Amino acid sequence: xxxxxxxxxxxxxxxxxxxxxxxxxxxxxxxxxxxxxxxxxxxxxxxxxxxxxxxxxxxxxxxxxxxxxxxxxxxxxxxxxxxxxxxxxxxxxxxxxxxxxxxxxxxxxxxxxxxxxxxxxxxxxxxxxxxxxxxxxxxxxxxxxxxxxxxxxxxxxxxxxxxxxxxxxxxxxxxxxxxxxxxxxxxxxxxxxxxxxxxxxxxxxxxxxxxxxxxxxxxxxxxxxxxxxxxxxxxxxxxxxxxxxxxxxxxxxxxxxxxxxxxxxxxxxxxxxxxxxxxxxxxxxxxxxxxxxxxxxxxxxxxxxxxxxxxxxxxxxxxxxxxxxxxxxxxxxxxxxxxxxxxxxxxxxxxxxxxxxxxxxxxxxxxxxxxxxxxxxxxxxxxxxxxxxxxxxxxxxxxxxxxxxxxxxxxxxxxxxxxxxxxxxxxxxxxxxxxxxxxxxxxxxxxxxxxxx
Numbered sequence: 001x002x003x004x005x006x007x008x009x010x011x012x013x014x015x016x017x018x019x020x021x022x023x024x025x026x027x028x029x030x031x032x033x034x035x036x037x038x039x040x041x042x043x044x045x046x047x048x049x050x051x052x053x054x055x056x057x058x059x060x061x062x063x064x065x066x067x068x069x070x071x072x073x074x075x076x077x078x079x080x081x082x083x084x085x086x087x088x089x090x091x092x093x094x095x096x097x098x099x100x101x102x103x104x105x106x107x108x109x110x111x112x113x114x115x116x117x118x119x120x121x122x123x124x125x126x127x128x129x130x131x132x133x134x135x136x137x138x139x140x141x142x143x144x145x146x147x148x149x150x151x152x153x154x155x156x157x158x159x160x161x162x163x164x165x166x167x168x169x170x171x172x173x174x175x176x177x178x179x180x181x182x183x184x185x186x187x188x189x190x191x192x193x194x195x196x197x198x199x200x201x202x203x204x205x206x207x208x209x210x211x212x213x214x215x216x217x218x219x220x221x222x223x224x225x226x227x228x229x230x231x232x233x234x235x236x237x238x239x240x241x242x243x244x245x246x247x248x249x250x251x252x253x254x255x256x257x258x259x260x261x262x263x264x265x266x267x268x269x270x271x272x273x274x275x276x277x278x279x280x281x282x283x284x285x286x287x288x289x290x291x292x293x294x295x296x297x298x299x300x301x302x303x304x305x306x307x308x309x310x311x312x313x314x315x316x317x318x319x320x321x322x323x324x325x326x327x328x329x330x331x332x333x334x335x336x337x338x339x340x341x342x343x344x345x346x347x348x349x350x351x352x353x354x355x356x357x358x359x360x361x362x363x364x365x366x367x368x369x370x371x372x373x374x375x376x377x378x379x380x381x382x383x384x385x386x387x388x389x390x391x392x393x394x395x396x397x398x399x400x401x402x403x404x405x406x407x408x409x410x411x412x413x414x415x416x417x418x419x420x421x422x423x424x425x426x427x428x429x430x431x432x433x434x435x436x437x438x439x440x441x442x443x444x445x446x447x448x449x450x451x452x453x
Contacts, residue, residue: 008052039063070357080121091390152322176316179366182287198242206251249286327411422449
């Protein structure tokens with residue numbers, strides 16, 4: 001099995017033997033290394049999300065180390081740059097550090113010292129990137145609009161990906177089972193993006209009759225077809241400047257797929273019965289609950305449209321694959337229902353907590369939300385009895401004792417945090433825990449109090 005790399009290092013030196021020696025030094029210590037003979041070669045490989053460190057010679061033709069460092073700072077001022085020179089002096093070192101160099105090392109250098117310096121620089125870079133991501137997440141959670149709750153690794157990974165492509169102009173394909181929240185993800189992308197002040201337009205392609213879906217999407221001029229007694233603005237045009245969400249994209253007729261592909265490629269829509277095209281600035285988010293590639297192989301979906309939509313693909317994990325999020329989600333939905341119906345939120349019994357964690361949730365988040373609402377409206381016994389044929393009788397657990405205890409401990413802490421809106425002091429009192437014990441357990445289960453405020 002391949003060992004995980006320690007970190008990423010770019011080495012730039014015009015002398016091949018020095019370049020090779022540094023590269024070998026880091027490769028032997030399991031770093032991912034790329035070396036370059038000219039400074040400009042590495043610039044197009046850097047970005048504000050690049051996780052590595054640049055090691056550069058100072059005295060090089062065309063672009064020297066100081067000039068390279070300035071270019072690197074233009075891309076991201078926090079990318080650590082370590083400068084090497086055989087002609088170093090105090091004034092040059094001071095100048096390099098003043099201009100933002102992470103460190104300044106004279107040749108010949110001790111390999112271990114260089115590696116230690118790079119490790120420290122990588123730690124700093126990782127911390128910078130982590131803080132940026134946390135800032136994005138905090139801003140997203142605190143800003144108006146939908147939230148995607150959950151701490152399971154697969155949902156955190158999905159949320160990070162959404163934040164990375166939030167403002168990108170690329171179209172997106174969302175793949176997820178029924179009830180996983182495909183429209184929520186689409187709204188999350190829209191409401192937290194630079195398009196949030198323009199329209200979000202949703203269309204379920206499977207719910208529109210085939211004979212009118214074309215006019216629904218593209219619009220129609222008066223008299224374009226029988227019954228068209230006035231001009232109709234299509235969904236593409238209405239979503240201009242914003243986001244068009246096409247749910248159940250697999251339901252679109254083959255004849256329409258050709259026209260849809262053309263609109264996506266040309267970014268221009270022509271109303272039925274019109275000659276002039278309308279320029280579009282719209283992000284298209286398509287969603288499906290089936291394997292589109294399999295439909296392509298069966299001749300039921302156009303392959304060129306699939307690849308056009310599949311520029312960025314978001315896979316929403318089913319609830320059974322993020323079962324540790326069930327307690328948090330249940331409490332979230334129950335609190336919303338409690339406020340909506342003005343009914344008290346009473347804690348679940350231990351028996352039903354066990355069922356929540358051991359059920360397979362074929363209806364995913366939608367099924368969980370419905371159960372939470374029934375629980376608030378009808379009470380615990382009635383809600384779970386109503387669901388017994390599809391839920392209670394199917395619930396079983398193959399978890400060991402230790403795993404069950406951890407699940408329940410995490411559930412109780414989440415429940416207390418939610419009830420006390422993230423207040424640590426009140427949560428400590430509710431659980432009769434010391435502050436350090438509570439913090440240790442929250443760290444163990446990766447719980448953040450801000451998720452419950």
